[in-house]
Amino acid sequence: MTVDELKVVLLWSxxxxxxxxxxxxxxxxxxxxxxxxxxTRWFRLSVETFDAxxxxxxxxxxxxxxxxxxxxxxxxxxxx
Numbered sequence: 463m464t465v466d467e468l469k470v471v472l473l474w475s476x477x478x479x480x481x482x483x484x485x486x487x488x489x490x491x492x493x494x495x496x497x498x499x500x501x502t503r504w505f506r507l508s509v510e511t512f513d514a515x516x517x518x519x520x521x522x523x524x525x526x527x528x529x530x531x532x533x534x535x536x537x538x539x540x541x542x
Contacts, residue, residue: 465498472535483520486487490516 463471488495498512507515 465538467539469535469542472538476527476531476535479531483523483527484503486520486523490520522525 498507498509501507501512
């Protein structure tokens, strides 16, 4: 795999992952009650705990995107 192919892969990976992040945020903010009811069928969670877990999940996912997709893409763009 060449550097140019790797840059394309990282770019599309970043775009897809940010799409997943936006869908997660939209589902959490627009359908909060439905998602909460669905998850409380399986787990005992208060609304505060559910919100905190989702917030932490979004934050960790975003950090993963930045560290594993965007940072390597920027580094490859800078060296080539």
